[in-house]
Amino acid sequence: MQAVPAVRADLPAWLCLASEVEDLFGPMVDDPQFRAAVERNMERGTALCVHAEREVPGGELAGGLLMSAHPPRYEISWLxxxxxxRGRGIGELLVRTALRDLTAGPGTVEVTTFGPDHPGRGARGFYEHLGFAPDLPLSAGGTRQTYRLRLPDL
Structure with a gap:
């Protein structure tokens, strides 16, 4: 399996993946802003995906990542x-590919993920495993947490 840039033909599969995680992220599939963000990232090459079976555009997705790049600042906005x-290295493959292909160091990569009180709190350990360090919580009660990773000179 490999992480590849998403294309327009992947949009239905992307929305299907989003529907699967709405319990963690909130409503996305029927949100025109989410759809526009996915399409915008596809157009600029900052949407990566892993196809579930073959590397065929439009097929089922095992995972997806959206990233914004404003060097020296980068942000993983959705994973x-x-x-x-899950548990098969898909998330790590997406993040490592994004860091390799979508960044030009030095810089900082930020991601806002779930806080310790959220059902998706396992993402915290995932990002720490990849070398991200926690920053101050964004919201009262710690429901969201920002993590940062410093990029070395490439």
Whole structure:
């Protein structure tokens, strides 16, 4: 499996993946802003995906990642892995590919993920495993947490 840039033909599969994680992220599939963000990232090459079976555009997705790049600042704005694919390295593959292909160091990569009181709090350990360090919580009660990773000179 490999992480590849998403294309327009992947949009239905992307929305299907989003529907699978709405319990963690909130409503996305029917949100025109989410759809526009996915399309915008596809157009600028900052949407990566892993196809579940073959590297065929439009097929089921095992995972997807959206990233913004404003060197020297980068942001992972969305990362999701389908339930059947969790624990198989899909998320790590997406993040490592994004860091390799979408960044030009030095710089900082930020991601805002779930706080310790959220059902998706396992993402915290995932980002720490990849070298991200926690920063101050964004929201009262710690429901969201920002993590940062410093990029070395490439």
């Amino acid at each position: 999701a892995v389908g339930g059947a694919w």
